[in-house]
Amino acid sequence: MEKLLDVKGLSTEFRTERGIVKAVNNVSYHVGKGEILGIVGESGSGKSVSQLSLMQLVPNPPGKVVAGTAAFDGVNLLKFGRKSREMCAIRGREVSMIFQEPMTSLNPAMNIGNQMSEVLMTHLGIEKADALERSADMLAQVGIADSKKRLADYPHQFSGGMRQRVMIAMAMLCTPKLIIADEATTALDATIQAQLLELLYSIVSEHGVALTMVTHNLGVVARYAQRVNVMYAGRIVETGMVKDIWASPLHPYTEGLISCVPKLDEKLEAIPGMPPTLINRPPTCPFLARCKYRQKSCFDDPAAELTFVDDVHATSCNVMLKEAGLL
């Protein structure tokens, strides 16, 4: 598959009073054209920050992208300034983001019509009247009834699920090549979440838009994603096809995550302990303290780089890689 986005060695740090937090640590991955990639991890694993980093949306200070490249359609996004014209032309036009909380990502003082048409007027230079018409069409596509009238409504007049529909419509306005959905449905109820995921899925598949789904919900990844990156403590610890990873996870953390999901009649196998702090981490494997497969050598060896065991499946577990003869 042709690579749409190719991220290499991305590292993002935050300066805090207690020291430097390595929120994203040497992350490399790619998204193919029209592909759906899942990114799973717990809070603080760097899944959101890695996405904000490549869009250059990390607040600076305290955050800073300290290393790496992110080639989008062959152009390195990280070489542009945060507020450069190039970056502004990409955000919302080539790459759109959908955030978790639609109430904070929509402007409460602007009606939906103005917010949506602004996108079209800025990026495509369309006249206001045309832009409003296209916005209404898009709202209808995401299942908002009476879309022409609702253009005059403000965000607070929509329910949570409807607001997230507006966000999806807005993200799709310029038919971008990539949509990054950052926990887009997490705040919603189960039945509404299902509605929106199906909608998002059908819209991106119809238009051949690539989608990066950032989530902590393994079920969402299992249903919609083709490939998945598992993140832990700022690093990708495993990546591969969703089915392969479920059938034979190659990192103890992934295995733990999958067995953490409650099943009827089975004793839950929890991962003991807590995620490590990201300040002044030793170079050893970050999962070491919680790992049930750890060996003596793990305490001495530095954490392995993400290494591919076949074409798509990669792990950063020292033990697994040694077994496979790759370390």
Next chain:
Amino acid sequence: MSGNIENLAAPAATAAGKNNIVKVDNLKMHFPLRRGLLQRTIGYVKAVDDVSFHIRSGETFGVVGESGCGKTTLGRCLLRMYEPSSGTINFNGIDITNESYKNLRPIRKDMAIIFQDPYSSLDPRMSSGSCVGEPLIIHKMTKGRAEYKERVHELFNICGLNPDMTDRYPHEFSGGQRQRLSIARALAGDPLLIVCDEPISALDVSMQAQILNLLQDLQAKNSKMSYLFISHDLLAVQFISHRIAVMYLGRIVETAPSREIFSKTLHPYTQALLSAQPMPDPVAEETRQRIILEGDIPTPINPPPGCSFHTRCPKATSACSESIPPLRDVGGEHYVACHLV
């Protein structure tokens, strides 16, 4: 009104005798909506509307539903944190519906609650030890400083916390540890019932599993302790509960033993809720058909007439908008409120 209270109560009385720790009949909690200068009541939010159920001693009763379905209000009514509009709540053989606060105090030793948000449910200015030990003091359960300290240490140990941390303050703990503190506090009074109000929703996946295991282990150690486990996470509820009630707009639409609610789902809403839950299994997901409900959840201020689910129900007929379906016994402790079943 559901005329089936007798039906509901009958199996419990025969199967478990007087073993019910909680018995709720026709509970209603309507919050008045006030507007304007004179604060006139212009309507009611029917948060809990005609709900009857029982919880047996040592049982975990799960309540699932989406936001606004009244599951939290139900849990709080049970502890008399709200004054119910009508109905009766029987706790451990005592009718506590209209009991005065003074008389409630000794009863409250036997009930506890764990809240969803471990950040706002612990007093930031109290040390973690005092947070956990406060019920001991209020209910005068320990004599002297030494016994108190010993008991607090014991509670810390039971919940997997290091007793050396009793002098630390809640902000020094992580989310999972704080939820352990809440559990330790709930256990302090040696309760018969713990209302767990979304205890794992604010936690990460790996922490959720730890807390679920802890709750289950605690019940295994104390077979008299019951849980009312409130959550929107069906997988967690099915894992921990013996029986499950599904709520929609203030009413119980289906209740059944937890295995049966998954294998023999009867109510269309339960079916939709189950199918909306993404299952973490890519192979099964490939072939699984989903029921996608149309529209939003109606407001409980003015719920639809008849069956409140008929506006979104894929199977609704004209009869559904006319009368409220009663909760009917379909055998095997399985009750469903649907005209079509």
